[in-house]
Amino acid sequence: MIDKLEFLLALARERHFGRAAEACGVTQPTLSAGVKQIEEQMGVLLVLRGSRFQGFTPEGERVLEWARRIVGDTRNMRDEINALRHGLSGRLRIAAIPTALAMVAALTTPYREKHPNVQFTILSRTSVEILELLENLEIDAGITYVENEPLGRVSMIPLYHEHYRLLTSADAPLGTRDSVTWAEVAQVPLCLLTPDMQNRRIIDRLLKSAGGDSRPTLESDSMILLFSHVRTGRWASVMPEKIAQTLGLTDNIRAIPITTPNAVQTIGLVVPQREPMTPTTAALVEVAKKVAPGLHD
Amino acid sequence: MIDKLEFLLALARERHFGRAAEACGVTQPTLSAGVKQIEEQMGVLLVLRGSRFQGFTPEGERVLEWARRIVGDTRNMRDEINALRHGLSGRLRIAAIPTALAMVAALTTPYREKHPNVQFTILSRTSVEILELLENLEIDAGITYVENEPLGRVSMIPLYHEHYRLLTSADAPLGTRDSVTWAEVAQVPLCLLTPDMQNRRIIDRLLKSAGGDSRPTLESDSMILLFSHVRTGRWASVMPEKIAQTLGLTDNIRAIPITTPNAVQTIGLVVPQREPMTPTTAALVEVAKKVAPGLHD
DNA sequence: ATGGGTTGATAGGCAAAACCTATCAATGAT
DNA sequence: ATCATTGATAGGTTTTGCCTATCAACCCAT
Structure with missing residues (x-):
């Protein structure tokens, strides 16, 4: 069931059955069948098709919203249990706006000292892309402007x-x-x-x-x-x-x-507003809050 | 995957593999295998066994917490989509303390007028049991004291x-x-x-x-x-x-x-603190808020 | 108009999984 | 010592999931 919801998320991301299937590591017919199965279970059409992907029905949009939450929580559960076993480990995916790239080290360095087993992936992205990536669970945290353009369902910790x-x-x-x-x-x-x-x-x-x-x-x-x-x-x-x-x-x-x-302009750390957070993300927020006192400079 | 999490929830409720299996509509070996599979996926023992059920490991308790949320959200998703299709329908499960039983009709009557296709199940329970039932997703809402003994992760709407x-x-x-x-x-x-x-x-x-x-x-x-x-x-x-x-x-x-x-003493409606709520529950909260002005009597 | 390219649905077959029945081993109570 | 209870295990059947191959609809270009 959860796999099928992931199919749906991939489809929303890629807006293309074939590419979505590839992203999930299955073939296109498999993904098609998965989506159809969710539609049958729900008893509603979720995806508008007409020889090509044409978006989601209103019901589809709602299911998508839930799927994001359910899939996200499932990953968080896994991460949390892993952290209980091995201490903090895994990979922390962060995207930052270019002008903030220079200060990412101010977060990663103290983080690494406390939790040496966590690996980082850091992407340079526009503020809009960062919000999309957060939305789609493709990154764990973003570093971007916190006050200008509207953010979504996120928590923010001002950095500098x-x-x-x-x-x-x-x-x-x-x-x-x-x-x-x-x-x-x-x-x-x-x-x-x-x-x-x-x-x-x-x-x-x-x-x-x-x-x-x-x-x-x-x-x-x-x-x-x-x-x-x-x-x-x-x-x-x-x-x-x-x-x-x-x-x-x-x-x-x-x-x-x-x-x-x-x-x-205030730059801040932005993480999904979800309780509880993954342990790796929670630790990042901790570090950010310690760094934040240097906010007045 | 979600089915397996439901196995775990049933096990937490029943504290007995056989009864939990029955509650899930599967046989005991199936439930045992399901639990074991989650344990393998997580890489940790979740349930303490010794020829009988002996409770959960700390990791098990955490997984249980997540499972409640994930399973709950999945049901909410189903309910919401159903509501979009058929208007509000389904069954609303409420538990109330005995002294509040007489006023439940003040909620159900206006509710039924707006949403005639919703069926009710109303249980008389102690305040402690109500909180347990809420926790275990066995009821959608409770009616109980809102200020004396500690509640859990719930929202409350004072009624009278x-x-x-x-x-x-x-x-x-x-x-x-x-x-x-x-x-x-x-x-x-x-x-x-x-x-x-x-x-x-x-x-x-x-x-x-x-x-x-x-x-x-x-x-x-x-x-x-x-x-x-x-x-x-x-x-x-x-x-x-x-x-x-x-x-x-x-x-x-x-x-x-x-x-x-x-x-x-203030008596109130108590619902799981979860955003968004099921449409049936949300409608109940609406009704409760309208009734609440009668709070000063 | 017509043919090539793209996109998603469909059909058929195989492997994996999920589930059931039956049985066993461990534990506890009488 | 015996019996009852409880959860694990074994073996077999059904169901599900996924793949390859193919098809039909559509888009676009010539």
């Missing part, structure tokens, strides 16, 4: 504040200043993240309300790429203070505070 | 207040009074519920703190039995106002308010 800096060469026009305004930044050609990233949308908003428009000369989904351009001394960018520090400032590159407004 | 009355013949010593004190009541030979009922424990407490001791001349677990004795005119009892009214007062029998203190 994102302060923005203009990264630019000391030779460049604004390079010698101690602080600059967003209006001034709006005049500079910038390297920024792509618009699917929330960080970019935030910066666009700030630039716009300072009267500029956002015409970055270069876009990328990789912070490394942005930073490597800045490092040549011939490009500028706007980045959170933390990641600029982590990537390392050379003598020639300066990270100048941007004022008017002094924009601040 | 229980005020105590001395039921006695007008010929009896206190029979002509407009109110009596607990100290006076303590002098009268009473018919009361058995001590496993919380109502009895509450009355005992009140009598004791009024300086009396509780030596009822007659104990029973049936309100009907108590009331029929009072009705002879030769016995007295302490009962909540509501049930005395419902059972019907003859000219000769009076229900006299008891003061000093003017004891009040």
Whole structure:
């Protein structure tokens, strides 16, 4: 029964019988039969078909919601019993927005000291993708903005504040200043993240309300790429203070505070709102709460 | 998998492999094999055996906790989909403390008007048993005291207040009074519920703190039995106002308010704290909330 | 229009599982 | 010592689950 519910979850993820079957490690007819069997048990059509997958019926959506919960709880049960036997072990899957990648180590390092048998998988994703992955049980926790765009059924633990800096060469026009305004930044050609990233949308908003428009000369989904351009001394960018520090400032590159407004975004750990959590996730929340006091910086 | 978890729940209820198997509609070897299979999947012994059932291991207790949730959610899913198809239907299982039995009709009657296809099963149980039944998913809702003894993971909706009355013949010593004190009541030979009922424990407490001791001349677990004795005119009892009214007062029998203190107990609807609820249960909560305004009486 | 490519349903067959009956071993009570 | 109770085990049958192969509907392009 639970396997069949997993079929349904895979189908919701992949929106394709064949791929969903592959994801579950079965053949397409097997998955089809499984879905049909749930439909028979429930006595309702759950999936709209018409020679191809066309989404779920309203009943299907409800079953999906329950399936997520039931499948999730079943995994949590397994994990918890495993933890009782072997101490914390297994794999913790985390996804973080690119600008937060630099601070993930602040969580994983103390975590690993307490629970050396836990392995990590850490993905770089957009804030929207992170929420989807959480929803689909594909990650255990996310690190993303906690206050801007709506989150789902999740708990969040604030981790730190994102302060923005203009990264630019000391030779460049604004390079010698101690602080600059967003209006001034709006005049500079910038390297920024792509618009699917929330960080970019935030910066666009700030630039716009300072009267500029956002015409970055270069876009990328990789912070490394942005930073490597800045490092040549011939490009500028706007980045959170933390990641600029982590990537390392050379003598020639300066990270100048941007004022008017002094924009601040809170970044936090986001975990599924479910009681009780897996022991590995609960331990991560513990670590996050210890790290959080460094929230005022 | 879910079937196996149900085996485990049945075993926890029955504490006996054979009876648990019967309750699940399978033979004893099948249930034994099912339990063993879960143990193998988890990699831990869950049940302590020694030629007979001896309880659960700590891991077993945890699995049991999860199993309750998973099995419960699975049933809720079924119920919800059924409700989407046929409107509210099925069976609503309620257990109430004896003193609250008279007011159950105040819930079932408006419920039935809205949802005529729902059938009811209503059990008379002690408050402790009600909580156990809720825990084991054997009832959907309970009606019991909401403030005295600790409840578990449940939501409660207050329904009404229980005020105590001395039921006695007008010929009896206190029979002509407009109110009596607990100290006076303590002098009268009473018919009361058995001590496993919380109502009895509450009355005992009140009598004791009024300086009396509780030596009822007659104990029973049936309100009907108590009331029929009072009705002879030769016995007295302490009962909540509501049930005395419902059972019907003859000219000769009076229900006299008891003061000093003017004891009040809140009775409420208690349902599993789980989101979302089954549609039938949710509808019951709705009805209860409408009834609740009558809470001040 | 028509043919190739895609997608999900269907049919047939085999292996695994789930379940039953019958029986056994251990324990406890009389 | 004997019998009753309880859960485990063995052996056999049915059911389920899954696979391969194939089909029908549809989409799109030529």
